[in-house]
Amino acid sequence: MTSVIRTRKLVKTFSKGLRALDEISMEVKKKEVLVVMGPSGSGKSTLIRTFNGLETFDSGELEIVGIPLHSDHNERNVREIRKRVGMVFQQFNLFPHLSILENITLAPIKVQKQNRIEAEEHAMSLLSQMGIITQARKYPSQLSGGEQQRVAIARALALKPELLLFDEPTSALDPERVGEVLDAIRSLAEKGMTMVVVTHEVGFAKEVADKVLFMDSGKVIETSTPEVFFTNAKHERSRKFLNQIGE
Amino acid sequence: MRIKRYRGLFIQVIVSTLFISIVALFINNLSVNLLRAGLGLNFSWLFRSAGFALAEHPLPYSPSSSYAWALFMGWLNSLKVISSSLLIATLIGFLVGFASTGTNTLLRILSKLYVTLIRQTPLLLQLMFWYFVGFLSIQGEIFSPIKGMLSLSNQGIILSGINLSPEFSSLLVGLGIFTAAYISEVVRGGINSVPIGQWEAFRSLGLSENDGLYKIIMPQALPAILPGLTSQYLNLAKNSTLAIAVGYADIYAIGDTVITQTGRAIEGFLLLLLSFLLLNLIISNLMELLNKYILTYKQR
Ligand SMILES: Nc1ncnc2c1ncn2[C@@H]1O[C@H](COP(=O)(O)OP(=O)(O)OP(=O)(O)O)[C@@H](O)[C@H]1O
Numbered sequence: 001m002t003s004v005i006r007t008r009k010l011v012k013t014f015s016k017g018l019r020a021l022d023e024i025s026m027e028v029k030k031k032e033v034l035v036v037m038g039p040s041g042s043g044k045s046t047l048i049r050t051f052n053g054l055e056t057f058d059s060g061e062l063e064i065v066g067i068p069l070h071s072d073h074n075e076r077n078v079r080e081i082r083k084r085v086g087m088v089f090q091q092f093n094l095f096p097h098l099s100i101l102e103n104i105t106l107a108p109i110k111v112q113k114q115n116r117i118e119a120e121e122h123a124m125s126l127l128s129q130m131g132i133i134t135q136a137r138k139y140p141s142q143l144s145g146g147e148q149q150r151v152a153i154a155r156a157l158a159l160k161p162e163l164l165l166f167d168e169p170t171s172a173l174d175p176e177r178v179g180e181v182l183d184a185i186r187s188l189a190e191k192g193m194t195m196v197v198v199t200h201e202v203g204f205a206k207e208v209a210d211k212v213l214f215m216d217s218g219k220v221i222e223t224s225t226p227e228v229f230f231t232n233a234k235h236e237r238s239r240k241f242l243n244q245i246g247e
Numbered sequence: 248m249r250i251k252r253y254r255g256l257f258i259q260v261i262v263s264t265l266f267i268s269i270v271a272l273f274i275n276n277l278s279v280n281l282l283r284a285g286l287g288l289n290f291s292w293l294f295r296s297a298g299f300a301l302a303e304h305p306l307p308y309s310p311s312s313s314y315a316w317a318l319f320m321g322w323l324n325s326l327k328v329i330s331s332s333l334l335i336a337t338l339i340g341f342l343v344g345f346a347s348t349g350t351n352t353l354l355r356i357l358s359k360l361y362v363t364l365i366r367q368t369p370l371l372l373q374l375m376f377w378y379f380v381g382f383l384s385i386q387g388e389i390f391s392p393i394k395g396m397l398s399l400s401n402q403g404i405i406l407s408g409i410n411l412s413p414e415f416s417s418l419l420v421g422l423g424i425f426t427a428a429y430i431s432e433v434v435r436g437g438i439n440s441v442p443i444g445q446w447e448a449f450r451s452l453g454l455s456e457n458d459g460l461y462k463i464i465m466p467q468a469l470p471a472i473l474p475g476l477t478s479q480y481l482n483l484a485k486n487s488t489l490a491i492a493v494g495y496a497d498i499y500a501i502g503d504t505v506i507t508q509t510g511r512a513i514e515g516f517l518l519l520l521l522s523f524l525l526l527n528l529i530i531s532n533l534m535e536l537l538n539k540y541i542l543t544y545k546q547r
């Protein structure tokens with residue numbers, strides 16, 4: 001099986017000299033769903049953001065969808081990766097001045113030079129897949145948090161990405177809205193989308209993840225199947241973390 | 248919403264009534280005093296012939312034209328230099344603003360340097376610099392990228408057949424570059440008011456920095472930029488009175504000559520005040536229109 005993400009000894013240091021990423025070596029294969037867990041400040045966001053070049057790194061090797069990325073952050077490679085990798089943020093980050101439809105069609109029209117009709121048709125089918133086709137002409141502020149996050153997923157899907165990255169996609173939602181977003185992500189997994197999901201949702205991880213990667217202080221502590229991780233974690237630190245979040 | 252609008256209208260009516268009464272009182276006071284001194288407000292001198300020549304006049308003018316016409320030429324000259332340096336200042340100001348928030352480190356440093364340099368020196372000095380060092384001391388042409396289209400020399404700027412005098416050129420460049428530094432700060436502030444998540448979102452979609460700035464960041468930054476931009480435009484209009492320092496015949500320079508010749512200081516200054524009020528009302532009303540347009544576009 002081909003790997004979609006491969007890193008070797010990835011190191012990232014922020015100005016204070018603290019290692020946010022400390023020699024991370026890992027791999028995600030095609031159609032795999034990787035859930036990333038770990039305490040606050042352990043480097044989960046930093047890691048997932050280096051995967052689409054939103055964060056640079058100091059040393060090590062990184063290859064995303066077959067494109068190598070080095071510490072010099074080659075602009076052309078970064079752009080190429082971003083065209084083929086979608087990202088969904090904790091705070092949705094929809095464009096408030098654009099309609100839902102425009103939010104989704106902007107990149108296909110601007111980046112992939114699709115014509116408007118074609119892009120809008122695809123956008124509508126994505127919205128219907130997300131169960132929010134009636135909201136197409138509205139603006140982000142008129143939607144609930146759960147609906148906004150589903151728009152953000154549709155927007156990320158519009159470029160037909162080979163990899164989707166989620167950074168705590170349900171952490172900013174009201175509890176009763178979490179389910180609808182997780183369901184949407186779950187249905188993508190069923191269709192074989194390759195994904196990396198940073199989340200604290202244990203039920204979701206158990207059900208959807210192929211592997212769970214546990215981080216602490218910028219290091220990968222363990223990578224296990226959810227069965228092993230949640231019932232019989234290999235490492236003391238993993239077990240302590242699971243205790244703290246009540247598992 | 249409706250109540251709010253009526254309340255706004257009510258306050259406007261009260262304020263304007265107060266303002267008009269105060270002005271009326273002031274004018275009444277003034278004319279009573281003038282009458283007592285045997286002077287009286289009198290504008291008939293406006294139609295006597297001015298007797299002085301003007302180096303620059305957008306419409307036909309000769310020394311036998313009236314004072315009123317001479318003042319009007321001055322007003323047009325002011326309008327001309329204000330509107331053209333306003334365009335230049337806006338263009339440079341936005342470009343420098345973009346550069347100062349962009350990803351290119353060298354451009355960021357250069358724009359910071361430019362803003363610091365311009366803001367730490369007096370405008371009068373800068374105008375003199377552009378006039379004496381910038382234009383009058385040029386030997387031959389120094390800059391002529393397209394023959395006959397654009398050239399810089401001690402004859403001023405020649406732009407595709409339009410010949411701009413050294414006086415006008417130095418004002419244009421001086422006011423433009425000075426105001427641009429302030430506008431760039433306004434633009435930078437507006438851009439920085441847009442959440443960082445918006446940048447990350449457009450970047451993660453593979454959009455270029457230019458597309459993202461134009462399509463995502465600027466539409467959200469503009470409402471924050473416009474008020475500051477308006478006040479910089481108004482400052483530019485007021486600063487244009489420094490034209491007198493380089494000998495450009497703007498409304499203030501001509502007004503000054505007229506007052507000296509006629510001795511009609513009070514009427515002269517009243518006219519000057521009115522003409523500036525008019526200039527600034529034009530600017531702020533245009534900006535208000537632009538603001539409304541952008542807001543309705545945004546809400547749709
Ligand atoms: N822009 C930054 N500048 C300086 N330090 C940073 C920056 N971003 C993150 N860090 C630091 O890097 C470390 C890892 O942060 P990161 O955001 O990746 O953690 P996280 O696992 O995503 O945490 P959380 O669960 O709170 O989101 C932390 O110590 C954090 O303080």
Ligand SMILES: [Mg+2]
Nearest residue numbers: 044045046167
């Ligand atoms: Mg995080």
